[in-house]
Amino acid sequence: MSDPTLLLVFIAAAITALATGLGALPLLAIRSITPRSLAMGNALAAGLMLAATFQLVLEGFELSQPRTLLGLLLGLLGIWLAKRWLDGRSDVSIADTKGADALKIMLIMGVMTAHSAAEGVGVGVAYGGGRELGDFITIAIALHNVPEGLAIALVMVPRGASVGKAAWWSILSSVPQPLLAVPAFLFVLSFAPLLPVGLGLAAGAMLWMIFSELLPEASAEVDPSHVGVIVTLAFTLMMALTLILG
Numbered sequence: 001m002s003d004p005t006l007l008l009v010f011i012a013a014a015i016t017a018l019a020t021g022l023g024a025l026p027l028l029a030i031r032s033i034t035p036r037s038l039a040m041g042n043a044l045a046a047g048l049m050l051a052a053t054f055q056l057v058l059e060g061f062e063l064s065q066p067r068t069l070l071g072l073l074l075g076l077l078g079i080w081l082a083k084r085w086l087d088g089r090s091d092v093s094i095a096d097t098k099g100a101d102a103l104k105i106m107l108i109m110g111v112m113t114a115h116s117a118a119e120g121v122g123v124g125v126a127y128g129g130g131r132e133l134g135d136f137i138t139i140a141i142a143l144h145n146v147p148e149g150l151a152i153a154l155v156m157v158p159r160g161a162s163v164g165k166a167a168w169w170s171i172l173s174s175v176p177q178p179l180l181a182v183p184a185f186l187f188v189l190s191f192a193p194l195l196p197v198g199l200g201l202a203a204g205a206m207l208w209m210i211f212s213e214l215l216p217e218a219s220a221e222v223d224p225s226h227v228g229v230i231v232t233l234a235f236t237l238m239m240a241l242t243l244i245l246g
Contacts, residue, residue: 004127004134006182012138013123013181017116017174019142023149024157024167033158039221040230041154045108046214047234048151052115052144053206054235055242059122060199067193071200072207075114079205082110083212101159104213105169108155111205112148112173118198119145120177124184125192140245145174147238155214 030037060068086103097105119141127134149170156166184191218227 004131004185006185008131009124009127009134009181009185010178012127012134013120013178016119016123016138016142016145017171017177020116020145020149020152020174021167021171023146023151024153024163024170026150027153027157027163027166030157035221038158039218039227041158042214042218043222043227043230044234045151045154046210046218047231048147048238049111049206049210049214050231051235051238051242052148052151053203053210054239055144056115056118056199056203056206060196060203063196063199064193065196067196068200068203071197071202072204073200074197075201075204075206076208078114078201079107079111079208083107097156097160105156105159105161107213108152108209109169109173111202111209112152112170113176114198114205115148115202116174117176117180118195118202119174120180121184121191121195121198123177124181124186125188125195127181127185128188128192141177143241143245147241 057068057072060071086106123134123138123141126137149167152170152173153163153166156169157163161169215227215231218230
């Protein structure tokens with residue numbers, strides 16, 4: 001197997017980004033949006049994101065526990081400050097939505113973009129360890145990105161965005177992957193210590209989004225016991241995918 005090149009690293013990371021857009025496709029089957037379906041979508045997205053968070057922390061702890069914990073706190077601080085800044089803006093619009101719905105979409109886009117940045121560094125660092133490891137990590141991240149794209153679409157489509165736009169914004173949230181993979185590959189010794197911080201940062205922001213936004217909104221329309229079932233099933237399915245890939 002040949003050694004990885006800059007072009008190969010970029011293409012591999014671009015594939016992982018494009019895979020995110022596939023997550024929006026199941027929502028083509030949605031006929032109408034009701035408050036109950038919106039709540040169930042929030043619960044499903046929360047379960048998928050919770051599993052992703054768990055995996056991010058595990059990966060970070062394998063590299064550096066202190067730096068991962070630092071990243072968790074930085075992610076919490078960053079998303080909290082972003083929420084405070086967005087709360088003062090009522091004229092925000094994105095993907096055919098305005099107001100509170102647009103703010104929620106912007107928050108999840110920020111969270112998933114932070115996640116994608118950490119994954120992009122991961123791809124570059126992996127290829128720094130050789131072609132075989134880089135190819136495996138690329139395939140694993142690409143497959144993981146599909147349900148993560150679904151999580152984004154589950155927040156966007158019920159709030160008025162088209163499936164096509166949800167797919168486009170899902171891909172856009174993953175643009176940091178090809179942008180950061182190449183420099184991480186070139187300067188693996190410099191980027192490697194930052195990876196656990198990035199993983200923790202994305203996990204911290206996700207945790208806040210799950211418990212501050214998605215679950216309270218889901219529980220307002222659906223019995224909390226049903227929300228718990230949906231979250232647990234989504235978490236289990238996402239972790240099963242991780243087990244299969246492992």
